[in-house]
Amino acid sequence: MARLPWVLFLIMSLIATALAYKFIFSGKTEVAPDGRTTILLEDSEQTFFLNEMRNFLIAVQQITDGIEKDDMQQIALAARKVGSADLGHVPAGLTGKLPLATKKMGLATHKAFDQMAMDAESLGDKEHSLSQLNKILSTCTACHALYRIR
Ligand code: HEC
Structure with missing residues (x-):
């Protein structure tokens, strides 16, 4: 009799692990005909x-333009627009559907743009910006x- 709670505990743990795997690692996905992973999302x-x-x-275009014109302010501004401050607007449900690798x-990418914005202002070296963009x-x-989405 005393075994039953343990069996239940085991089953619950397995379910919890499977759910954690599903939501943290794999997200909501299926294999696409072209071999990529399709992330399944709502229209919104x-x-x-x-x-x-x-x-x-747009940021890539603005940054390239800034590099050509040697306009470090334009580079910083464009990079900051897509930096991690941008992450505040991500819809709640979306994060759970994205596989861990895509979240990483x-x-x-957002953090690299943060760094590019800071460096553009502090170093003023467009060659450095170009290498970061690369x-x-x-x-x-x-x-x-x-990955693709659908
Ligand atoms: C975490 C993964 C990921 C990263 C990083 C990423 N993309 Fe994407 N991007 C996607 C996926 C998935 C799609 C949808 C492609 C599809 O369904 O075929 C997409 C689509 C796009 C589109 C098409 C938009 C549209 O309206 O159809 C553009 C443009 C684009 N990406 C630009 C970029 C640029 C520029 C970068 C880097 C600065 C970037 N992406 C980084 C995953 C990513």
């Missing part, structure tokens, strides 16, 4: 996600190669 979350992405691309890459772009392409 998709709209938010893609809007964030286009903002990333997303966070790393690194950021490799995270953009790495994530795009692995």
Whole structure:
């Protein structure tokens, strides 16, 4: 008789682990026909996600323009717009649906833009900004190669 609570405890622990795995590591996903992982989102979350992405691309364009014109203020301003302050607006449900790897890459990208903004102001070295942008772009392409949304 005394065994029953232990069995229940074990089953509950397994369920908790499975749920933790689902929400923290895998997110809400399925395999896409092209082999990438599809992240399954609600329409409003998709709209938010893609809007964030286009903002990333706007920042990349503004930063490249700033580098060409040697305008460190423009670089700092554009990078800061997509820095981690931007994360405050993420809809609550979205985070649970994103696989851990994408959250890490997303966070790393926002933080790298923070660093770029600070360095642009403190160092005033556009070659340094260019090299930071180059690194950021490799995270953009790495994530795009692995994930899509639907
Ligand atoms: C954490 C993963 C991830 C990172 C990092 C990331 N993206 Fe994306 N991006 C995606 C996904 C997923 C899509 C949707 C692609 C699809 O469904 O085919 C997307 C779509 C886009 C789109 C299309 C937007 C639209 O309206 O259709 C643009 C532009 C874009 N990303 C730019 C960028 C840029 C620039 C960066 C880097 C500064 C970046 N992304 C970083 C995952 C990421």
